[in-house]
Amino acid sequence: MAVLNDEQVMLRDMAREWVDNEAPVAAFRRLRDTGEAVDRAAWDAAGQMGWAGIVVPEEHGGSAFGYLSLGLVAEQLGRNLVASPLAATAPAATAIAVGIDEPARAEWLPRIAVGEAVAALAIDEGAHHDPAAIATEVVDGRLTGTKCFVAEGDAAALFVVAARDGLYLVADGEGVTRTPRAMADARSHADVRFEKAPATRLGGLELTAATVDRAAAIASAEMLGMAEAAFARTNDYLKTRVQFGQPLASFQALQHRMARMFTELELMRSAVEAALEAIDAGRSDTDQAVSLAKALGSDTLKLVSREMIQLHGGIGMTDEHDAGLYLKRAAVLEAMWGNAAWHRDRFGRLNGY
Amino acid sequence: MAEPAADPHAAFRADARAWLSEHFPPALRGKDNALSAIEGPTDESEDERRWRGAIGDKGWGVPTWPAAYGGGGLSRAEARVLGEEMARAGAWNPIGGMGVMMFGPTLLEYGSEAQKREHIPAIARGEVRWCQGYSEPGAGSDLASLQCFAEDRGDHYLVNGQKTWTSGGQWADKCFALVRTDRTRKHEGISFLLIDMDAAGVEVKPIRLISGQSPFCETFFTDVTVPKANLVGREGEGWTIGKRLLQHERSSLSGGGSTGRLLGGKPVSAIAKHYRGTDADGRLGDGDLRARVIRHEMDVRAFALTLRRAALEAKTNQGPSAATSIMKNVGARITQDRAELAIEAMGMQGLGWEGEGFSAEELTQTRSWLWGKAVSIYGGSTEIQNNVVAKRILGMLDHQ
Secondary structure: OOOOOHHHHHHHHHHHHHHHHHHHHHHHHHHHOOOOOOOOOHHHHHHOOOOOOOOOOOHHHHOOHHHHHHHHHHHHHHHOOOOOOOOHHHHHHHHHHHOOHHHHHHHHHHHHHHOOOOOEEEOOOOOOOOOOOOEEEEOOOOOEEEEEEEEOOOOOEEEEEOOEEEEEEEOOOOOOOEEEEEEOEEEEEOEEEEEEEEOEEEEEEEHHHHHHHHHHHHHHHHHOOOOHHHHHHHHHHHHOOOOEEEHHHOOOHHHHHHHHHHHHHHHHHHHHHHHHHOOOOOOHHHHHHHHHHHHHHHHHHHHHHHHHHHHHHHHHHHHOOHHHHHHHHHHHHHOOOOOOHHHHHHHHHHHHO | OOOOOOOOOOHHHHHHHHOOOOHOOOOHOOOOOOOHHHOOOOOOOHHHHHHHHHHHHHHHOOOOOHHHHHOOOHHHHHHHHHHHHHHHHHOOOOOOHHHHHHHHHHHHHHHOOHHHHHHHHHHHHOOOOEEOOOEEOOEEOOOOHHOOOOEEEEOEEEEEEEEEEEEEEOOEEEEEEEEEOOOOOHHHHEEEEEEEEOOEEEEEEEEEOOOOOOOOEEEEEEEEEEEHEEEOOOOOHHHHHHHHHHHHHHHHHHHOOHHHHHHHHHOHHHHHHHHHOOOOOOEEOOHHHHHHHHHHHHHHHHHHHHHHHHHHHHOOOOOOOOOHHHHHHHHHHHHHHHHHHHHHHHHHHHHEOOOOOHHHHHHHHHHHHHHHOOOOOOOOOOOHHHHHHHOOOOHOOOOO
């Protein structure tokens, strides 16, 4: 566990309490069963609790606590699969906050900080994360292009969009068409078509890269929470399920599998916290730290979520049990913002091997 | 091309070829629905109904079963020739399910003459669907702890209890079940009973899986009357009979249908090249994925070689090969690795749930990735299979 200050400890504990009391996995299940992809109540709460403003500067109504703090909240939301648009909105908010357009900051950041406006990152144009393959162009302040699988695209009031020459802000409205995509995780994803949509420039390709890294780091924090919860629930189950006259937890073969997962989780936590701290410190090797977190995070969550099913046995295969919800969300997060293979490759390139 | 020197089955081969050309409707070539066992019965077309009738009359849906009970009465060698000729004609076997794979062979071995005459011909003709009543909520890997109770009421049993993972329970006509007839003995208190699914007191509730499909049910028995004539073997012999049936299940899960489809399906290397592209030398563009795809394709090759070796060893009468004990786990691993690699290669397109933005192939891939997580759980989990290897093959001690 990173060394947290008093504010961060309080933030984490409050988030944990809120998630456990107000947003159990059953709440996400109800949302899914009614065909809703965004948990509006969770977003309202994020505004009221100040989470939506954690990365918003104080002069625009936020607390500017930073990414380590945001990660503490994202981790708690991940534990119970809360369908909050916080993980999409926050990196978009940072892009606006550090971007070059002062009026955009004044217009959007206060609305984001109170949980009024959902923002989405519209970066990739295919089924795989590939920031080098962007065709979207801006001509005379009008942006044209198609973005695929935009997370929280259903609910977004504004988009932070990657074009060939950098990052732009596009408000929902003229020239914006969205088509929802029904994914296995039952969360909000949409293809978004921009047709000569009025766009405000936020910065160049460096800003695009930094924004994607922040998104990947927050996704990793959400994945950490999911992995922790999936692990804890599996561990509890092994202690209660009796077969052959004894709890499954008494079998050494299973004990060792849990010990192995615990080991991977500890490594994952270190990597995720280091990435968030690197972002806050503005370190020059933030990209490597993020790749380490997302690669380890994807592999670890893959291990834990698949083992959650296997170790629960048949009951884990039923839709009634939560294991499948973790598995499906895990697979989508693994694919978002670069999968493990993509980040291993980048880590290798950044280090010259 | 030279003809094979001497085909000892040339006459049978010619007969089979002629019969297939007369009876297999060409419109059905290659139309076998491999997922029908999971997704339930599809509406039968007129051609399909006719084909099922023809092969049922001939007994060739169960080619090696005795002709006296409606089987084909063929030797194993002849059955192999028939299989080759069917593949050549693009024909497929419409007679299947648990009755053919598991229950039929077991009843032929343990059933009374009357039971065989009553049940086997209907299975051979694909007219009666059977389901398996084994697992219970509290009896999964530890199957022998099952509690579903059959009380002796003189001329009949009164059955009360619950079964789960009843494959195709919502479509089945009959159920072969393991029930407890004696609460004082664990394994010796179990009996093998045949239960009509439309009997009063039988209630079936489909279980929705993480893949969205419902191939299994929970089955509840409340004061169900079962005639004593439906007891297979003797009271207390159920564990022995039930285990024998599981051997049929495991061999069909590993060596038979699913593996055949696994080895015959589109290789994941082709899927990966399609979705991830190739470099100037034709190699998969994503080097990290490429290394893992190669490892998987090598696994598949080694598995196919092992299946062949095990078949050869069994044929040359050295008894069942030790290699058979690893088949289910390797098959499960390959199935799951393949699905994981496929969805990774497809990226977000491989994680769709529904909608026009995904091809039918992509949506099927997502669902079968999820469904495939069951392969290492059902029919004896990977852990139970490993126990069998450790204890029976390696001679290791029981858990103390």
